[in-house]
Structures are given as structure tokens and as C-alpha cells.
Amino acid sequence: MFEPIKNKKIHQQVSEEIQKMILSGELKLGDKLPAERKMAEMLNVSRTSIREALRSLEIIGIIESRQGEGNFISENFDQVGLEPMSLIFTLKNGKFKDILEIRNILEIEAAGLTAERITEERKEILENLLTDLINADSEAERVAIDKSIHYKIAEYTNNILIVTILETISSLMIYFIKDARLKIVKNLKVDNLLEDMHRNIVKSIISGNKEKAKQAMKEHFDNVYLSIQDNEEFDN
Amino acid sequence: MFEPIKNKKIHQQVSEEIQKMILSGELKLGDKLPAERKMAEMLNVSRTSIREALRSLEIIGIIESRQGEGNFISENFDQVGLEPMSLIFTLKNGKFKDILEIRNILEIEAAGLTAERITEERKEILENLLTDLINADSEAERVAIDKSIHYKIAEYTNNILIVTILETISSLMIYFIKDARLKIVKNLKVDNLLEDMHRNIVKSIISGNKEKAKQAMKEHFDNVYLSIQDNEEFDN
DNA sequence: AGAAAAAGATTGGTATGACCATCATACTTC
DNA sequence: GAAGTATGATGGTCATACCAATCTTTTTCT
Numbered sequence: 001m002f003e004p005i006k007n008k009k010i011h012q013q014v015s016e017e018i019q020k021m022i023l024s025g026e027l028k029l030g031d032k033l034p035a036e037r038k039m040a041e042m043l044n045v046s047r048t049s050i051r052e053a054l055r056s057l058e059i060i061g062i063i064e065s066r067q068g069e070g071n072f073i074s075e076n077f078d079q080v081g082l083e084p085m086s087l088i089f090t091l092k093n094g095k096f097k098d099i100l101e102i103r104n105i106l107e108i109e110a111a112g113l114t115a116e117r118i119t120e121e122r123k124e125i126l127e128n129l130l131t132d133l134i135n136a137d138s139e140a141e142r143v144a145i146d147k148s149i150h151y152k153i154a155e156y157t158n159n160i161l162i163v164t165i166l167e168t169i170s171s172l173m174i175y176f177i178k179d180a181r182l183k184i185v186k187n188l189k190v191d192n193l194l195e196d197m198h199r200n201i202v203k204s205i206i207s208g209n210k211e212k213a214k215q216a217m218k219e220h221f222d223n224v225y226l227s228i229q230d231n232e233e234f235d236n
Numbered sequence: 237m238f239e240p241i242k243n244k245k246i247h248q249q250v251s252e253e254i255q256k257m258i259l260s261g262e263l264k265l266g267d268k269l270p271a272e273r274k275m276a277e278m279l280n281v282s283r284t285s286i287r288e289a290l291r292s293l294e295i296i297g298i299i300e301s302r303q304g305e306g307n308f309i310s311e312n313f314d315q316v317g318l319e320p321m322s323l324i325f326t327l328k329n330g331k332f333k334d335i336l337e338i339r340n341i342l343e344i345e346a347a348g349l350t351a352e353r354i355t356e357e358r359k360e361i362l363e364n365l366l367t368d369l370i371n372a373d374s375e376a377e378r379v380a381i382d383k384s385i386h387y388k389i390a391e392y393t394n395n396i397l398i399v400t401i402l403e404t405i406s407s408l409m410i411y412f413i414k415d416a417r418l419k420i421v422k423n424l425k426v427d428n429l430l431e432d433m434h435r436n437i438v439k440s441i442i443s444g445n446k447e448k449a450k451q452a453m454k455e456h457f458d459n460v461y462l463s464i465q466d467n468e469e470f471d472n
Numbered sequence: 473a474g475a476a477a478a479a480g481a482t483t484g485g486t487a488t489g490a491c492c493a494t495c496a497t498a499c500t501t502c
Numbered sequence: 503g504a505a506g507t508a509t510g511a512t513g514g515t516c517a518t519a520c521c522a523a524t525c526t527t528t529t530t531c532t
Contacts, residue, residue, distance in 0.1 A: 010515070011291060023326050035483060046516040048284070051485090055247060055288040056295035062323050067484045068524030073327070087298050088400060090259050091309070098395040105345045106338075113337075159334040164324060165401060246486065271512060282487040287513090303513045304495030 010045050011052035017043065018057060022073065033063070033071040086175050099173050104221045106166050107150065108214050113157040115205045115213035122156050123206045130202045134195050142194065143182050149198060153205065184224055193223055246281050250289035253279065258298070258309065269299070269307040322411050335409050340457045342402050343386065344450050349393040351441045351449035358392050359442045366438045370431050378430065379418050385434060389441065420460055429459055 008016075021027045033039070036054070040047040054071055057063045064072050089098075118126075129152065133145045147170075154166045174181070197220040204212035244252075257263045269275070272290070276283040290307055293299045300308045325334075354362075365388065369381045383406075390402045410417070433456040440448035 052291040055292045059292035092396045094396045098397045101395055102397045109341045159337055160328045160330045161334045161338045
């Protein structure tokens with residue numbers, strides 16, 4: 001049969017060209033790209049097309065444009081993907097429940113994986129965070145530490161996809177419910193549930209017991225779920 | 237303290253304006269946006285800025301530009317998010333193992349959720365797919381049906397996030413290992429493992445037994461994992 | 473000599489205007 | 503009525519100009 005005639009737009013081709021250089025390793029984190037005028041000359045296209053390509057790469061977080069300096073490959077991407085996700089989520093009528101559901105799944109599994117792969121050095125870091133949490137004297141602080149603990153657990157799975165996806169989902173949650181984390185932490189403050197639960201999680205991860213770690217994380221989320229059940233704001 | 241002075245770029249503001257209209261429901265799937273020249277006039281900015289905003293929304297899959305027709309809110313998004321993911325994955329030195337790991341997690345949980353939520357109508361669809369798989373007489377066909385089954389299971393969780401993320405991850409897998417699915421299917425062809433496993437999965441989902449469904453899916457992936465273990469191509 | 477200030481060069485950000493390519497529509501023409 | 507044709511709308515690309523922020527070099531002052 002005939003092959004479909006390709007009619008790719010210039011800016012798209014330019015974008016792909018840059019992506020290729022990234023995928024091939026030619027461009028690395030933090031690298032500076034050639035100046036726009038230079039690139040336009042090199043690829044023999046207008047600066048307009050170069051810029052349209054850069055814009056598309058910018059919004060997905062791959063590059064950063066700094067006026068007067070240049071275009072750079074981003075160093076920081078933990079929160080990449082939020083923009084598209086939140087829009088798609090809205091357009092497809094996603095429910096808040098969906099966010100919680102997948103977050104629970106991933107956090108529970110992450111706890112299990114981290115328990116299997118934990119190192120001495122990392123055990124110490126987690127324990128320090130736990131101590132900080134117990135000694136925290138403001139809710140803002142507790143929220144920050146709570147977030148750190150969960151982030152570290154995800155990071156210690158050694159699976160970059162889990163980290164990226166969980167970050168995206170967390171951002172998505174915040175996007176839909178402002179200060180969601182703070183509200184949850186407030187509710188759990190009663191009876192020191194927050195501290196107890198996290199002590200449980202950290203201890204079981206440190207013990208290296210996968211199933212115990214998953215169970216502890218599950219219980220934590222069960223509590224979270226109970227604590228927000230009555231809050232109409234989370235209803236969606 | 238002083239508030240940070242906002243210095244947002246025009247194209248970014250335009251992009252946000254459009255996003256707002258989407259989030260507020262003013263723009264819906266398939267809707268046509270005003271013409272670029274018209275929007276430029278309305279927002280009192282140059283067409284350049286409008287276009288840069290549109291480009292960024294286009295690459296993340298939110299809108300579609302059709303020359304001679306106009307710009308539209310996309311109808312189809314299942315594969316959205318791949319572009320950014322694959323680049324980030326590469327830049328962060330992600331391993332192929334990471335892809336399999338999170339895919340297994342999500343597919344297994346998806347099977348469980350679907351088992352809980354299955355309806356009569358959907359049972360029939362799954363059973364038909366199973367029959368098709370058994371009667372398929374080419375590997376290309378088997379690959380396609382295999383893919384359909386997994387997609388349907390994800391879809392039937394009723395959780396749009398699970399669908400979107402699994403689609404992204406699957407695409408990511410294909411991106412790194414061309415014809416990954418075909419190679420896996422080929423290996424499983426021996427002893428009719430593919431059919432047996434899928435029969436197991438579908439049957440247990442239809443029975444509504446969550447744990448059985450998860451177990452069946454887990455066994456399937458254990459087999460997949462075994463079948464590719466010796467293949468150096470999947471090493472990283 | 474050293475620091476501060478000024479000037480110049482580089483680079484991204486925005487605006488215009490022009491022209492091309494594609495598609496939808498209305499209008500002949502037969 | 504059907505086919506072909508012109509017209510207009512719309513996105514795609516380009517060239518140029520100028521603004522704004524940053525970096526680099528030079529000058530100036532103490």
C-alpha cells in the first residue's frame with residue numbers, strides 16, 4: 001500500500017530534533033541550547049518556528065527560557081505533567097475519589113518496595129523525619145514534614161516513574177482542593193493519629209518487612225479516608 | 237512582606253486564559269476556538285503570542301490545530317502525556333525495570349477494582365474479547381486483542397487516572413522497546429500461556445472476586461517477567 | 473589597584489505585516 | 503442537478519523591527 005505522505009509542521013520537526021538530541025544524550029540536564037537566532041540559522045527556518053517548538057517543550061517542563069540568558073534543559077522536573085493532567089482530568093470528568101484511589105495504591109506499594117530496598121543511610125533519614133514530625137509545633141510544619149516523609153518513601157523505591165507519577169497526582173490533589181494536605185493533617189491531629197501512623201510506617205519500613213510496611217501505609221490511608229469522609233469539600 | 241510582582245509572559249497568560257475557560261466548562265470537548273487573528277484582537281496581543289500559547293496547549297494534547305479550519309479542543313486524549321514522560325524518563329536515567337514495575341502494580345490493582353465494579357454488559361465484552369483471543373490466528377491479531385483486554389480492564393475501573401497513566405506507561409514501554417508487546421506475546425505463545433492466563437484473569441474478574449482477579453493478573457505478569465528474563469533487550 | 477558605574481553586546485519576548493497552504497463555502501457553468 | 507471554479511476564512515511560515523533582561527566589557531572615579 002501507499003505510505004501516508006508526511007506533512008509535519010516545521011515547529012514540530014524542530015521540537016523532535018531537540019528531543020532527539022535529548023534522548024541521544026547530546027543534551028543533558030542544565031545544558032544551554034544555542035541561541036534562538038542561531039538555531040534558526042542552523043536549521044534554516046524562521047525564528048518563529050524555533051520559538052513555537054521551544055514553547056511546546058517549555059510547557060511540558062523540558063526546557064526553561066530565561067530572558068537575556070538563554071534556553072536551558074530543565075534541572076527540576078518533579079512537578080512536570082501537572083498542567084496536562086489537570087486539564088485532561090477535568091475534561092474527562094474525573095472525580096476526586098479517583099485521585100485518592102490511585103494515590104493510595106501507589107503509596108502503599110511504594111512503602112512495600114522501599115521496605116525491601118531500604119539502606120542504613122536512608123533509615124536514618126526517615127527516622128530523623130519521624131522525630132521532626134513528633135517535635136513539630138505548628139501545623140504548617142507538620143504538613144511539610146508529612147509531605148517529606150511520603151516523598152522520601154517514594155524516592156527510596158528507586159523507581160523514578162513512581163516518584164514522578166505520585167508527585168503529579170499530589171499536585172493534582174492540591175489543585176482541586178486547596179490545602180488538602182493541611183486539612184487532612186488537622187483532622188488527624190486528634191489523638192495523635194498522624195504521628196502514630198507515621199511511626200508505624202517508618203518503623204515497618206526500617207524493619208524491612210514489605211507486607212508490614214504496606215499494611216501500615218494502608219491503615220494510614222484508611223484513617224485519612226475516614227477523616228475526610230464527612231467533609232463535603234472532598235465530595236466532588 | 238511584599239507580594240512578588242507578577243511578570244508572566246504574554247503567551248503564558250493567554251494559555252492560562254484558555255485553560256481557565258476549559259476548567260470552567262466554557263470550552264468543551266470538540267469545541268472550536270475563535271480564529272487566531274480574532275483572539276489576538278480580543279485579548280489585545282499579537283498573533284505571535286496567541287500562537288505560542290496554542291502550540292504549548294497543542295503538544296500536551298489539549299487542542300488540535302487544523303489548517304484552514306481552526307483550533308479545536310481535542311476529543312481524544314488517551315495517549316496524552318507520553319512526550320513529556322519519555323523525555324523525563326530518559327533524562328533521569330530511568331530503567332526499563334521501572335516501567336514494568338509500575339505497570340504490574342497498576343494492572344494488578346486495576347484487575348481488582350474492575351472485579352469489584354464489573355457490570356453484566358461489560359462481562360460480555362470481556363468474554364467476547366477472550367473468545368477472540370483464543371480464535372486469533374495471527375500474532376499481530378493476538379497482540380491487538382491482548383492490548384484491548386488490558387485496556388478494557390483499566391477502563392472498567394471507572395478511574396480515568398488509571399486509564400491515562402497506564403496508557404502513558406504502555407506507550408513508554410513501546411517507545412523503549414519496539415514491538416515489546418509482540419515479543420512478549422510470542423514468548424507466551426508456547427504452551428498457550430497467553431490464552432490460559434487471560435482466561436484466568438477474565439473469569440476471575442467476571443466472578444467479581446477481587447483477590448482472585450488480582451492474583452490472576454499477578455500470575456500473568458510473573459509469566460511475562462519470566463519470559464523476558466533471558467532477553468538481553470529488556471535488560472535496561 | 474580596586475570598586476563602582478556606564479556602555480555595549482547578547483539573548484529572549486512581543487508586535488507587525490506579508491505571503492503561502494489548506495479547507496469550507498458560495499457561485500457559476502454545463 | 504452535478505461538476506467545476508472562484509472566493510474567503512483560517513492556520514503555517516517568514517522577515518524584520520524593537521523592547522526587556524542579562525551578561526560582558528569598558529570606563530570612570532576614589
